[in-house]
Amino acid sequence: MSNLTKRIITSTILLLILSIILFYNKYIWLFTLILASLILFIEFQDLSKKIWKKKKKIIAIANIFSLFFLIILIFSAYEIYNYSSSRLVFIILICIFSDSGGYVVGNLIGGKKLTKISPNKTISGSIGSFIFSLFPIIIFWFYFSITQELSFRIDNYLTLIQFCLFLSLICQLGDLFISYFKRKAKVNDTGSILPGHGGLLDRVDGVIFVLPIAYIINKLFY
Numbered sequence: 514m515s516n517l518t519k520r521i522i523t524s525t526i527l528l529l530i531l532s533i534i535l536f537y538n539k540y541i542w543l544f545t546l547i548l549a550s551l552i553l554f555i556e557f558q559d560l561s562k563k564i565w566k567k568k569k570k571i572i573a574i575a576n577i578f579s580l581f582f583l584i585i586l587i588f589s590a591y592e593i594y595n596y597s598s599s600r601l602v603f604i605i606l607i608c609i610f611s612d613s614g615g616y617v618v619g620n621l622i623g624g625k626k627l628t629k630i631s632p633n634k635t636i637s638g639s640i641g642s643f644i645f646s647l648f649p650i651i652i653f654w655f656y657f658s659i660t661q662e663l664s665f666r667i668d669n670y671l672t673l674i675q676f677c678l679f680l681s682l683i684c685q686l687g688d689l690f691i692s693y694f695k696r697k698a699k700v701n702d703t704g705s706i707l708p709g710h711g712g713l714l715d716r717v718d719g720v721i722f723v724l725p726i727a728y729i730i731n732k733l734f735y
Contacts, residue, residue, distance in 0.1 A: 523708050527716070531605070535598055539591070546590050549713060550583040553721070556703040556714045563698035586721050589728035596731065599653075604680065604727045606649040608720045611681040612688070614638075614645025631692035639685060646681035647674060676730070683726050684719030691718035 534545050554576075561575040593601045618641025619634065627634040650673055691714060695703065704712025 527707075535594070535602060539594055542594050543587075543591050546587045549717070550587055552706065552713045553717070554579060554583055556712045560694050560698045560700070560703060563700065564694065585725050589725040593724065593728055593731060600731070603649055603653055604723060605720065606652065607646050607677050607680045608684045608723050610648045611642040611646040611684045612719060615642035615685065617641060617645075628689065630689050630696060634689070634692075642685055643678055643681050646677045650674070650677060680723050680727060683723050687719040687722030690722070691715075
């Protein structure tokens with residue numbers, strides 16, 4: 514089985530599980546966030562040990578910061594869900610399409626490398642990420658025009674486009690940030706829990722940065 518096939522199967526299963534969780538119960542969502550954050554913490558802890566090795570103080574500081582960040586992540590993701598589960602789905606879809614766009618366009622077109630931090634990232638892939646991040650607008654427009662369940666409301670489509678593009682930027686920067694740590698640790702993946710993807714941190718490296726930012730935007734502007 515090819516790596517791409519594994520990625521597709523794993524992604525499909527994850528999306529199905531996530532869909533069930535998001536539309537079932539907020540406490541199940543909270544439990545999922547805590548469980549996922551625990552896995553993320555363990556994976557980052559392994560990275561920090563490989564980067565700084567015997568520098569226990571630096572490792573401890575890095576782990577404290579990561580733990581603090583994960584608490585913020587849990588709070589942000591849970592609060593967005595409480596405000597509107599549809600909005601949370603929309604934000605997650607932006608990240609999924611942004612990541613998919615980078616992968617698909619980057620592999621199809623290739624071209625000049627984006628940065629030395631992650632050799633597989635290309636400028637064409639980055640542009641693909643921005644373009645694909647707009648697809649959830651079409652999905653939600655179609656969905657809500659049928660159901661009339663307008664729990665997600667942003668009347669200005671220009672603002673909505675800017676929202677998607679900005680979150681795509683954060684998603685890509687988050688991906689590069691984790692890639693930098695993997696490069697420093699001299700590893701390709703943060704783990705092996707997800708076939709075709711590696712660790713959980715490999716899969717959600719952009720989402721974990723997008724959700725706190727999206728929560729702040731939500732509080733300030735919506």
